[in-house]
Amino acid sequence: MSWTWSGIVDRVPTGRGARAAAGGIALALVVAGCAGVDPSATGSPGDLVTVVASTTILGSVAGQVAACGGGEVTTLMPVGADPHDYSPSSADVAAMVESDLVIVNGLGLEEGLTSALATAREDGATVLEVGPALDPQPFGGSSDSLDPHVWMDVSRMARAATLIGDELVEVTGDAAFGDCGRRTAEALSETDEEVRAVLEGVPADSRTLVTDHDAFGYFSRAYDYTVAGVVIPGGSTLAQPSSSELAALAETVRTAGVKAIFANTANPTALIEALARESGQQVAVVELYVGSLGPAGSGADTYQGMMLTNAKLIADALVG
Ligand SMILES: [Zn+2]
Known part of the structure; x- marks a missing residue:
């Protein structure tokens, strides 16, 4: 294709x-x-x-x-x-x-x-x-x-x-x-x-990311965010977390007061939903455009649109 x-x-x-x-x-x-x-x-x-x-x-x-x-x-x-x-x-x-x-x-x-x-x-x-x-x-x-x-x-x-x-x-x-x-x-x-201006709208103590896989290293350094945890270990999307890794991450979500877990439109969200449930917290699951642009009409159908859409989704989830 x-x-x-x-x-x-x-x-x-x-x-x-x-x-x-x-x-x-x-x-x-x-x-x-x-x-x-x-x-x-x-x-x-x-x-x-x-x-x-x-x-x-x-x-x-x-x-x-x-x-x-x-x-x-x-x-x-x-x-x-x-x-x-x-x-x-x-x-x-x-x-x-x-x-x-x-x-x-x-x-x-x-x-x-x-x-x-x-x-x-x-x-x-x-x-x-x-x-x-x-x-x-x-x-x-x-x-x-x-x-x-x-x-x-x-x-x-x-x-x-x-x-x-x-x-x-x-x-x-x-x-x-x-x-x-x-x-x-x-x-x-x-x-x-x-993108920087949108992301700067989030107070410094709320700039905490939990994401589906380890894709936000450059992002967090560039825009002054912290990655508190990732669901899939190993840097790609091709591994599976163990149940103890998932439990430890759920604990992080609880103790760090994480408001949102960020999923990836190019990957199934089942694990993220499981993590949100296991945390026992009110935590939003927000899909970002990570490995791919969005379809026509999504606002993320160019690289610039994709990154601006992500910034707004992150800011809305962490400030709201
Ligand atoms: Zn990736």
Whole structure:
């Protein structure tokens, strides 16, 4: 499954954009693996700058950079997919190989994509891993492995936009993409300030997060919050807490006076509901957009909208 950023090419006013639209349809068909479509008949790759991004979050940021310069982004993961748990199809590998640039988060986020990425690289794909270039930090506690959730700090994604623009200059030779990257970075820096302003509305002693998995390390450092506990151990969404871990977390929820537990739209909420019940407290369960953008119309259907929506949901839950 994959989908294309329809609408992005609509904002490109040039003739190149019109060609991008036609080529984008062909690429989307190839990615979807429709029978009867000859991949060799997808137009002239020399004209069209095509980018494949792994997550919807990277698809949104890269989409803004690429659209500004007359390119188009296809995203492998559909809205609502958990990036820790996505298995690519052979059509996904073909899309990566056909594209001018593949953008992934890296740092172990896309666990299911590892072998497909290796195959795509062997077949000539150019891959940009943004996470390792964004000052990655270890998870909290005793872990020494690096935390992949860099996008939860908007200022890091502003730097990612610049990196993506510069990489597109490298692969296409078109300097316009460098300006596009910087322009997108400026827009994201403004979003960072808006997110910060919303989150600063929460009194310092109420800035306590309990979340479904350990995805808020960069967020808590960037916006001055504290993560009091996570339900799923190990940094991804792929483990299960033991009953004693869940009981200890319920105790934390009780003693720390936690008002809300934050779930993740890309993951089932059953464990969170169980924790809320076990705490015996009046505690709200609030779903945030963590591993994926929201659907069209949700207000979280762009990266900027996603992070602003999260900030407002957190502030409402902790102040109310
Ligand atoms: Zn995660």
